[in-house]
Amino acid sequence: MLSYLIFTLTLGGIYALLALSLNLIWGGVGMVNLGLAGFFAVGAYASALVAIAGVPLPLAMLLACLIGAAAGILATFATIRLRGDYLAIVTLGFAEVVRMVALNERWLTRGSDGISGIPAPFRAELGVDGFNLFYLALVSVIVLAVFLTMRRLDLSPFGRVLKAIREDQELATFAGKSVTRFKMQTFALSAGIAGLAGALYGHFQTYISPDHFQPLITIYIFLAVTAGGVGRPVGALVGAYLVVFFLEATRFLGEIFTVLEPGQVAAIREILVGLALLCVLHLRPQGILPERIAPAPKPETSP
């Protein structure tokens, strides 16, 4: 049971990184990135491949970050004139392109067989249980660091510009802000975090394949950010852990309601995910921990 909790928390941490990444781009600049799984995949593959080639793991993970960010810049170049639904569709397409490349470029990615035997840090030295604990600590520390950075960013002038762009792009341009540059920086940072999450996932599971990066995971992360509160890092963080706990807790339904067939339990779990999203949107559309917008300072009045 303990090892299961450790595993769930580790996975929650990886989801949290993805949620923070999405929150930055969606909550910050208001760009809907349905291609999250694509950047996740880019990071996972990049880190796995260079690590297998013999690059030390910390360097491999850093490289995954950079390659993820580069992919982000590439994606922004392609989509810079798009907003709203159009951007969403193109990013969804991006994720599929990544999956197709992973599926078909067998010389690099071993196709649908996937890459197994990805090195895991200190696994041999620590043993299975020790490794799991170590990895939980590693992921948690990284999540904390990224979270603090995101919060700092959120409250900084940079974060304010992002929100200005989100609310009114033209106005931000008027105010002298280079919208394109800000968008590109943010997209790159966001994609870099998703890439890091991918790298952490790959080295944790030791196996990745194109099937891992189906749009399903993007949907879970959108659920996490929506439930937690769009536009506030702590909301995304909480939302991600909640979603993982929710997904795992619903497993035990079948043991409580023993009359249900396994197929029915599985279907109910899927329905519950949808229902949870509906409930959140209906009862608390702003999320559990909504964005806090400081009131505009009062105009100075003469004494």
Add this chain to the structure above:
Amino acid sequence: MSSFTFSRRGFMGGVAGLAATGLVPHAVMAQDGPIKIGALTPLTGSGGPYGPVMVKAIKAVAAEVNKAGGVLGRQIEIISEDDQTNPEAGVRAARKLVDVDRVSAILGTWASSVTTAVAPICWESGTMLATVSGADAITALPHQGYIIRTQPTTILQGRKFGEFAVEQGVKKLFFFSPQTPFADSQFTNITKAVKAAGGETKSLIYDDKKPSYRSEVDEMLAYGPDVIVLGGYAADTAVLLKDIFRAGYEGKKIAFAYSVNQKLIDSVPPEVVEGIFTIAPSPAESSSAYKRLVSLIDVQNPDPYTTQVYDQANLVIMAIAKAGAADGKSIRDAIRSVSQAEGGTVVDNAVDGLKLIAEGKSVNYQGASGPCDFTAAGDISDSQFRYEQVKGGKLKLLKIA
């Protein structure tokens, strides 16, 4: 600020509540309780049509054994999880089975990517993994014997396709397939068989979501084959067949039985599919195990995966009895002594097998999917194949060999 405190408290309560539901099964865990076996099948996702029947078969075997008194004096409990046909979700499900339920074996993983993702968890925790996945790479993993699979490898399947094409007098064979885990290996093994008979081959990998395959078909016609092999799934094969028919190709066609099935045949004009040969690993339909399975789960013509998990459940239960212990390592060490014991009494179900084992006799299980003999790597060593041909909108059996 006060509203924030409130929502945090509410949130903490929620988390605690959710976590508490996770603790429920822990309380009922005990050493002398039932022997737990996990069923990890695709109940949702693209494997969704197969999973529920597979679980049904596994549970039916357990119920039968429990009724006859269980094994080692303990009852068997089947715990079913959904792998969602997705390796990420499959891993989470497997961790729950291994860490919370402490199952001694996991049966039924279907998609090759799910099996490969789950495999390390199994061999590290000493849990037996029996799978129906076909990708060759699976048994090449460093699994220390913890994996057995009842699905014939693509090496074997490819060879059968090639040999059948040779029987049809092939000179030039063209292989059409979407990108699948087995496309490469299948083509290589077809080529091996055809080349040995003096023929030649060419392959084309296509995208399985295209609405039309005109350009692919043109490429095929330019090659001028007398036999084409279709390696796709039902949806893309239906589209491809129509385009092949329109292009006026008149040579022979060979396809997987799971793609050119009755549903596909009914959905396209009869002349499009007339004369296609289909090949499939055959369940041992004439075997007594197959007949028992049909009456046990009340499903006519159970698919190969269902027959395979039925065999997996029987084998694992008998291995537990043979070893006298219910842990994964004992199952691993004992499973071949019930699946292929030389000179053992032939049995077709665990209930009979358990009686014989209790009397100290050795058993040799002959299952619903085939003889169920495993190589050292965990692959099935032989399997029967079923050859059919579409005639007048119906599949006609040619032979089982």
